[in-house]
Amino acid sequence: MTPNxxxxxxxxxxxxxxxxxxxxxxLKEKYAVLWLxxxxxxxFLAVFxxxxxxxxxxxxxxxxxxxxxxxxxxxxxxxxxQLSYELSRHEARIRRLAEEVALIEQRTRSLDPxxxxxxxxxxxxxxx
Amino acid sequence: xxxIPAWNExxxxxxxxxxxxxxxxxxxxxxxxxxSTDATAQVAADAGAHVVSLPFNVGVGGAMRTAxxxxxxxxxxALVQVDADGQHDPADxxxxxxxxxxxxxxxxxxxxxxxxxxxxxxxxxxMVLLSKALSAMNKRPITDPTSGFRSAGxxxxxxxxxxxxxxxxxxxxxxxxxxxxxxxxxxxxxVTMYYRAIGRPSKNALWSALYLGRASLALIATLLQRTSPTxxxxx
Numbered sequence: 001m002t003p004n005x006x007x008x009x010x011x012x013x014x015x016x017x018x019x020x021x022x023x024x025x026x027l028k029e030k031y032a033v034l035w036l037x038x039x040x041x042x043x044f045l046a047v048f049x050x051x052x053x054x055x056x057x058x059x060x061x062x063x064x065x066x067x068x069x070x071x072x073x074x075x076x077x078x079x080x081x082q083l084s085y086e087l088s089r090h091e092a093r094i095r096r097l098a099e100e101v102a103l104i105e106q107r108t109r110s111l112d113p114x115x116x117x118x119x120x121x122x123x124x125x126x127x128x
Numbered sequence: 129x130x131x132i133p134a135w136n137e138x139x140x141x142x143x144x145x146x147x148x149x150x151x152x153x154x155x156x157x158x159x160x161x162x163x164s165t166d167a168t169a170q171v172a173a174d175a176g177a178h179v180v181s182l183p184f185n186v187g188v189g190g191a192m193r194t195a196x197x198x199x200x201x202x203x204x205x206a207l208v209q210v211d212a213d214g215q216h217d218p219a220d221x222x223x224x225x226x227x228x229x230x231x232x233x234x235x236x237x238x239x240x241x242x243x244x245x246x247x248x249x250x251x252x253x254x255m256v257l258l259s260k261a262l263s264a265m266n267k268r269p270i271t272d273p274t275s276g277f278r279s280a281g282x283x284x285x286x287x288x289x290x291x292x293x294x295x296x297x298x299x300x301x302x303x304x305x306x307x308x309x310x311x312x313x314x315x316x317x318x319v320t321m322y323y324r325a326i327g328r329p330s331k332n333a334l335w336s337a338l339y340l341g342r343a344s345l346a347l348i349a350t351l352l353q354r355t356s357p358t359x360x361x362x363x
Contacts, residue, residue, distance in 0.1 A: 095294055098182050099194040102160075103201070106180045 008046035133191035134212035145175035189299035193292035236277035236319030250336030
């Protein structure tokens with residue numbers, strides 16, 4: 001029974017850790033939900049290991065642990081790809097923002113030239 | 129408009145801007161300062177260019193898309209890209225601009241009868257292969273697809289202000305592939321190329337293989353892209 005207890009404790013810790021990150025607003029729901037689902041599933045399988053055995057037998061996998069590893073690896077790869085996708089999207093957006101900021105900065109500079117030229121007369125005039 | 133992407137080019141930029149002004153006093157000069165940590169922006173402003181400063185380095189592709197956006201929003205009908213390191217001869221500018229009468233993009237080629245430019249070995253093979261692929265797509269020759277000395281007309285400015293690859297080689301090879309797929313007319317004109325004053329890193333077979341690999345990736349990436357630009361400029 002010890003391995004199952006260990007798995008259950010690990011899943012529980014993950015659950016609490018992710019839950020806390022979510023509570024403190026450090027993790028967005030869409031990512032938190034995923035990890036909570038993983039932890040929840042792990043916890044469920046730790047408490048009811050017979051489910052894994054039965055599913056393995058149903059699919060025809062000889063060693064239930066292999067099914068567990070296979071599914072886990074597939075899911076983790078999917079998460080990694082999803083994160084790469086999010087990262088690419090953010091890079092593209094940041095690049096676009098950088099371009100816009102640069103153009104806006106140039107535009108403001110051309111409308112409002114540096115102090116030595118525009119602030120020559122001391123009464124603060126606000127026309128552009 | 130003459131667009132000069134510059135990243136830490138304070139040494140050569142002033143002379144390039146002055147040179148361009150001398151040949152084409154009527155043209156606006158825009159220096160896109162690509163997150164330089166030196167006095168590039170100041171040098172450009174002192175030389176009389178418009179300066180757009182990116183908050184951090186985004187690469188030539190990002191700098192050029194900024195230039196295309198600037199051209200579009202300020203109503204420029206033609207944009208010529210010139211390198212900041214002084215390897216392009218402003219005397220060739222007229223040829224690139226005149227070419228826009230019959231084309232959307234004119235690429236300055238360093239490979240022609242009177243050219244002093246020569247590359248050999250694996251790097252040459254890589255460039256020939258890229259040239260063959262793009263020429264086949266374009267149905268007319270593009271002998272120097274990695275040339276950064278090129279001009280763009282209104283259609284190309286419109287397209288590139290929305291979609292211009294940021295990755296290394298995407299800005300040269302990739303952008304041409306995008307333009308071809310959008311049905312733009314690409315021609316080329318002979319230009320002179322000065323070797324960089326600062327020594328080029330030695331280029332061996334491994335470097336060439338990587339170069340070809342990255343260029344192919346840049347090309348394939350644009351080929352796989354959906355043709356209609358989806359992430360449009362909303363302004």
